Every structure is written in structure tokens, then in C-alpha cells.
Amino acid sequence: MLRTGQQYRDSLRDGRQVWMNGERIPDVTVHPMLKPIVDIRARLYDMQHDPAHADILTYRSESGEPSSIPLKLPRTQADWQAKRVATDHVLNEIGGIVTRVGDETIGEMWSLFDGQDILNQVDPRFSANIRNHVEKAILTDPFHVSANTDPKGDRSKRPQDQDPDMLLHVVKETDAGIVVRGAKYETAAAYANQAFTKPTIANWGDAELSDYAVGFICDFGSPNLKFICRTGFAGRAPIEDYPLSNRFDEVECLVIFDDVLIPWENVLFYRHTKAATFIRATLHRYSAFAFVQRNLKLADMLIGAALFNARQTGLDKQQAVQEKLAQLACYREGINAHLTAAIVTAQESPGGLLMPNQSLLMTGRVFACSQLHEMMHIARELCGGQICVTPDVAAFRDPETAPWLKKFYSINENWEAEDRRKLLAFARDLLNSDYAGHRLTFQLFAQSPPFAHLAAVYRNFNWDEPLDFVRKSAGLNERVTGKAPLMKAAE
Incomplete structure (x- = not known):
């Protein structure tokens, strides 16, 4: 079918x-x-x-x-x-x-x-x-x-x-x-x-x-x-x-x-x-999984664009650059960890389906969305200012201007002007274009606004475990659980 x-x-x-x-x-x-x-x-x-x-x-x-x-x-x-x-x-x-x-x-x-x-x-x-x-x-x-x-x-x-x-x-x-x-x-x-x-x-x-x-x-x-x-x-x-x-x-x-x-x-x-x-x-009990997974792929695009830009000029050998690349890697792997764990600890739903662990999935969504703008800015830093000043493709192909651009955009035998132009155009569209700004706003609100993301975490996090631990550690009376008011607030 x-x-x-x-x-x-x-x-x-x-x-x-x-x-x-x-x-x-x-x-x-x-x-x-x-x-x-x-x-x-x-x-x-x-x-x-x-x-x-x-x-x-x-x-x-x-x-x-x-x-x-x-x-x-x-x-x-x-x-x-x-x-x-x-x-x-x-x-x-x-x-x-x-x-x-x-x-x-x-x-x-x-x-x-x-x-x-x-x-x-x-x-x-x-x-x-x-x-x-x-x-x-x-x-x-x-x-x-x-x-x-x-x-x-x-x-x-x-x-x-x-x-x-x-x-x-x-x-x-x-x-x-x-x-x-x-x-x-x-x-x-x-x-x-x-x-x-x-x-x-x-x-x-x-x-x-x-x-x-x-x-x-x-x-x-x-x-x-x-x-x-x-x-x-x-x-x-x-x-x-x-x-x-x-x-x-x-x-x-x-x-x-x-x-x-x-x-x-x-x-x-x-x-x-x-x-x-x-x-x-x-609503997003299941659909949040595919949504967050796409943020994982976006993180890969940010890393790839930034790392290529750093490596073509040898800047990836500098500690400050490596630290920023590591921040992008932590963001990427944080999303990956939430998705992986949500499946491994998946839960049976009321309808008999298998739903990703709701607390891990919803916290993963908050993590992916709330840090995206920061990760995009780190990628901008690593790509450098040329993504906003590079001429368009027509200038690279015009007989009068092409020789100059070939001269100044070629780095070595591995990075000729055309490959550098393509990478800068990709990074510009990923990070700086109207489309890039649109996608950033879209990811923030596509499933629901940030306050609703946090509300979903509040409803699905297991509050009883930290309460029980503190009750025992502090020697509180067993009747002091906090469960009733907490449930009322969640509803």
C-alpha cells in the first residue's frame, strides 16, 4: 500500500x-x-x-x-x-x-x-x-x-x-x-x-x-x-x-x-x-522523539561546518578552538544520550504501546531547544567573519573577478577557492541567512513554547525519589512526603 x-x-x-x-x-x-x-x-x-x-x-x-x-x-x-x-x-x-x-x-x-x-x-x-x-x-x-x-x-x-x-x-x-x-x-x-x-x-x-x-x-x-x-x-x-x-x-x-x-x-x-x-x-508523548532527533542532525551540521572551517586554516590545533568544538560535541552527545536512554528505559503506555521514557524525552527536548541559539553562535565564532562578507557565486565565475577570488580564497592544494566558497555558502545559510533565523525560531516553538516544554518536564519527572531520599537523610517523619500538594500542583 x-x-x-x-x-x-x-x-x-x-x-x-x-x-x-x-x-x-x-x-x-x-x-x-x-x-x-x-x-x-x-x-x-x-x-x-x-x-x-x-x-x-x-x-x-x-x-x-x-x-x-x-x-x-x-x-x-x-x-x-x-x-x-x-x-x-x-x-x-x-x-x-x-x-x-x-x-x-x-x-x-x-x-x-x-x-x-x-x-x-x-x-x-x-x-x-x-x-x-x-x-x-x-x-x-x-x-x-x-x-x-x-x-x-x-x-x-x-x-x-x-x-x-x-x-x-x-x-x-x-x-x-x-x-x-x-x-x-x-x-x-x-x-x-x-x-x-x-x-x-x-x-x-x-x-x-x-x-x-x-x-x-x-x-x-x-x-x-x-x-x-x-x-x-x-x-x-x-x-x-x-x-x-x-x-x-x-x-x-x-x-x-x-x-x-x-x-x-x-x-x-x-x-x-x-x-x-x-x-x-x-500530545508529544511520541512525536517529541523524532523532533529531538532532528535537532541531533542539526548539531551534526553545526559541528561539521565549524570543524571544516577550523581545520582548513589549522585553527583546530588551538586549545581555545578545541574547547568550543568540545562544547558543540557536548551538546550533540547530550541530545544523543537523552534519545538513547529514552528508548532503553521506555515505558508501556496506557494503550499498550511502548513510549519513550517520558522524563528523559521531555528533558532532552528542553536541552536541545534551550541551548540551540548558543550552539549556533559558537559555530558562527568558529566559522569566522567570512561567512557574512564573502561574495556570491556570480563573482567567483565572472571572468574579471574570478582570478582575484581564486587567489584570495585558495588556501592550499586541498582547499581550493571553489571548495572554500561552497563551505562558506553552506555555513552562511546554516547560521546567518533568513532561513537560518527562521529555523531557529521554528525549533523554539515548533512543538510548543518553552514554558510548555518545561511544564511537560514537570508533569513527567519522578519527584518522589529525591523527596524520599531527603526525607530519609534528614530524618523526617514518614508522613512528610509532599506527594499530595505536588500532585495537586501538577494537575
């Missing part, structure tokens, strides 16, 4: 209404700012059919059909190891990082799969729906993304006290399903097939029911959807000058739900705030 790249491209020609720069895009697969990332997603589909990659990216399902390893429900440590190997293989093969290609968002549905007991309390149909959609994802191999963030409006007011459309909500029920109105910011939506759409924050106070507490699978071919994209980075300058911007820009857009019908079979929860609260608290 694995799709091909062409089948994926064809699935996007469904009449969707997409805009960028004030112009309607008739076909996202050929638009110059969308085509590069569409081509990468199509290539990932084709790799699953290629004998050179199939053994790493696919497995045989219970029905005997070849299926995608990233979409497989994780039940064993071997499943997680296979997912990790598959992600590394894909990123190595394409030569860069893509953050929204499906395997890092499908895990959000697994979190709701774990919440079937809660869904059954609300409506048994919703429990069946999530099981069906998890199975459907395995069978049909869609490009599945995530929809979280609303425009929000004035956050000092309830949504009902301002334009209610600032937060996505249900406007009516029909025999066919619910009709929703509002908007969501979504990465990759313009060239994806579907999204798990849910509330971004709990805006319902103490209410048990709310029209804003709704979660569903949105088919992006649905009528009355509109996609308003930000300007892409691809095509602004030659690929030789900006090799990352031109290949790996994952365009975000504001998705407008203009009275969109969501069939009942696609509704995963509705009105019951308990279900909405559960999914917000557990």
Missing part, C-alpha cells in the same frame, strides 16, 4: 485553494517556492520502493503488505530503533533536515490512541475513529501533518467575548458531521494530505463542554479550505549561494476553515474538555 512520489504529487492536484504573495497557485507541485520541498517528500515516497532503501524504511505489516516504518505503531524497543535508523537514513540521503514530513506528527495520533478510555466516556464512536485513522495511516501512507496554533486574538478575553473565529470552533452539527470555522497556522499544509487538528490551549476554563474543544482529521481536499502561505525562501537567490534555503524550506501557511464540514468518522473528540485536556497534556 506504499505510495509512489507520483501518486503523492497527483494527490495534491485536488483543486485546493492556495495563495502566496497575493497570487493564487494553481498547482503547488510546480510552484518555484514549493516544488523543492514537494520533490523531497515525493523522493521519500519513492525511496520506500527502491531496493537500496526499502529494507531500512519499510516492514511487512500483519497482512503481508510492505508498510512505512515511521508510521508503524511502536510496541517494542526494536520498533523505536528502526524508526531512529530510518530517520537518520532519510536525512543523510537528502543531505539536510526536514521537520514536517509526517513521521514526527503521526505520533500525536498515537497519543490519542492511548486515550481511548477517555474517548469511550465521551462517545464510543470517537474511540473507534482514532483506531480507524491510525490503521488507515498505515494502510494508505498519507502525508500527515499537525494543526495546533490559532491566531488567538486578544488573549486577555475569552473567545466568546471577541470575534469567536479567532479560535477554531464548531458552528453547527449536521447528520453528515460537524461544521467548523476559524483558522490554524500549519507547516507544510499546502502540500500535505491531512492534519490532526486540535485546540492549542485550554480556553474553556472550568466548563465541561465547549465548542472550542474539538479534534478531528482534516482532509486538505475538503471544500471551503483556504491556504495562505508565507513567502518561501526557495528561489530568492541561486542555490549555489543558499544551498539549504533552496532545498529544505518547509513553507507555513494560515489555513482558513470557512465553514468546513468534518464527517463524523473524522471527528476524534468534540465538546468534552476532558478529552481536549488529555490530548494537550500528552
Whole structure:
């Protein structure tokens, strides 16, 4: 049931209404700012059919059909190891990082799969729906993304006290399903097939029911959807000058739900705030793993760019340079350690799946995101000022200026001007370009803002062990545990 790249491209020609720069895009697969990332997603589909990659990216399902390893429900440590190997293989093969290609968002549905007991309390149909959609994802191999963030409006007011459309909500029920109105910011939506759409924050106070507490699978071919994209980075300058911007820009857009019908079979929860609260608290139980793993690959890119720049001039022999390189290595291995330990000490989930150790995974996410800007600055220092002053490729190829640039950018027989130009262009795009700044902000907020990252650590860390140790060491009364108030605060 694995799709091909062409089948994926064809699935996007469904009449969707997409805009960028004030112009309607008739076909996202050929638009110059969308085509590069569409081509990468199509290539990932084709790799699953290629004998050179199939053994790493696919497995045989219970029905005997070849299926995608990233979409497989994780039940064993071997499943997680296979997912990790598959992600590394894909990123190595394409030569860069893509953050929204499906395997890092499908895990959000697994979190709701774990919440079937809660869904059954609300409506048994919703429990069946999530099981069906998890199975459907395995069978049909869609490009599945995530929809979280609303425009929000004035956050000092309830949504009902301002334009209610600032937060996505249900406007009516029909025999066919619910009709929703509002908007969501979504990465990759313009060239994806579907999204798990849910509330971004709990805006319902103490209410048990709310029209804003709704979660569903949105088919992006649905009528009355509109996609308003930000300007892409691809095509602004030659690929030789900006090799990352031109290949790996994952365009975000504001998705407008203009009275969109969501069939009942696609509704995963509705009105019951308990279900909405559960999914917000557990949303990244699985998906954080792939997200953090991509930060590991970004750390490798920082190290590689910095180390090449240091070695080409012999600066890697200086102790001060080695110390900064060691800081980058500590950052990289810190992420690696959290991911490795999260699998080794994985825990059984309420739904019978195997989830990475939640405390280690969530602390790993904080570690990776909170230090990224510092690591990028260290890499800038090690690369030196030439990444911001080097002329563009056209100057290296112009007959009048090329000889001068060849003279001053050649270092030795191993580092000629063209290789040095390529490295500096790569480092500039990784660290200094519009794309680099965008990615830094994206990594900070892509799964949730920093305070939510820390809240996830608070909910999942085992506070009892340090409390028990201090209670015994200080000779405190056994009744003094602190468990009750701590649990209350966590809730």
C-alpha cells in the first residue's frame, strides 16, 4: 500500500485553494517556492520502493503488505530503533533536515490512541475513529501533518467575548458531521494530505463542554479550505549561494476553515474538555522523539561546518578552538544520550504501546531547544567573519573577478577557492541567512513554547525519589512526603 512520489504529487492536484504573495497557485507541485520541498517528500515516497532503501524504511505489516516504518505503531524497543535508523537514513540521503514530513506528527495520533478510555466516556464512536485513522495511516501512507496554533486574538478575553473565529470552533452539527470555522497556522499544509487538528490551549476554563474543544482529521481536499502561505525562501537567490534555503524550506501557511464540514468518522473528540485536556497534556508523548532527533542532525551540521572551517586554516590545533568544538560535541552527545536512554528505559503506555521514557524525552527536548541559539553562535565564532562578507557565486565565475577570488580564497592544494566558497555558502545559510533565523525560531516553538516544554518536564519527572531520599537523610517523619500538594500542583 506504499505510495509512489507520483501518486503523492497527483494527490495534491485536488483543486485546493492556495495563495502566496497575493497570487493564487494553481498547482503547488510546480510552484518555484514549493516544488523543492514537494520533490523531497515525493523522493521519500519513492525511496520506500527502491531496493537500496526499502529494507531500512519499510516492514511487512500483519497482512503481508510492505508498510512505512515511521508510521508503524511502536510496541517494542526494536520498533523505536528502526524508526531512529530510518530517520537518520532519510536525512543523510537528502543531505539536510526536514521537520514536517509526517513521521514526527503521526505520533500525536498515537497519543490519542492511548486515550481511548477517555474517548469511550465521551462517545464510543470517537474511540473507534482514532483506531480507524491510525490503521488507515498505515494502510494508505498519507502525508500527515499537525494543526495546533490559532491566531488567538486578544488573549486577555475569552473567545466568546471577541470575534469567536479567532479560535477554531464548531458552528453547527449536521447528520453528515460537524461544521467548523476559524483558522490554524500549519507547516507544510499546502502540500500535505491531512492534519490532526486540535485546540492549542485550554480556553474553556472550568466548563465541561465547549465548542472550542474539538479534534478531528482534516482532509486538505475538503471544500471551503483556504491556504495562505508565507513567502518561501526557495528561489530568492541561486542555490549555489543558499544551498539549504533552496532545498529544505518547509513553507507555513494560515489555513482558513470557512465553514468546513468534518464527517463524523473524522471527528476524534468534540465538546468534552476532558478529552481536549488529555490530548494537550500528552500530545508529544511520541512525536517529541523524532523532533529531538532532528535537532541531533542539526548539531551534526553545526559541528561539521565549524570543524571544516577550523581545520582548513589549522585553527583546530588551538586549545581555545578545541574547547568550543568540545562544547558543540557536548551538546550533540547530550541530545544523543537523552534519545538513547529514552528508548532503553521506555515505558508501556496506557494503550499498550511502548513510549519513550517520558522524563528523559521531555528533558532532552528542553536541552536541545534551550541551548540551540548558543550552539549556533559558537559555530558562527568558529566559522569566522567570512561567512557574512564573502561574495556570491556570480563573482567567483565572472571572468574579471574570478582570478582575484581564486587567489584570495585558495588556501592550499586541498582547499581550493571553489571548495572554500561552497563551505562558506553552506555555513552562511546554516547560521546567518533568513532561513537560518527562521529555523531557529521554528525549533523554539515548533512543538510548543518553552514554558510548555518545561511544564511537560514537570508533569513527567519522578519527584518522589529525591523527596524520599531527603526525607530519609534528614530524618523526617514518614508522613512528610509532599506527594499530595505536588500532585495537586501538577494537575
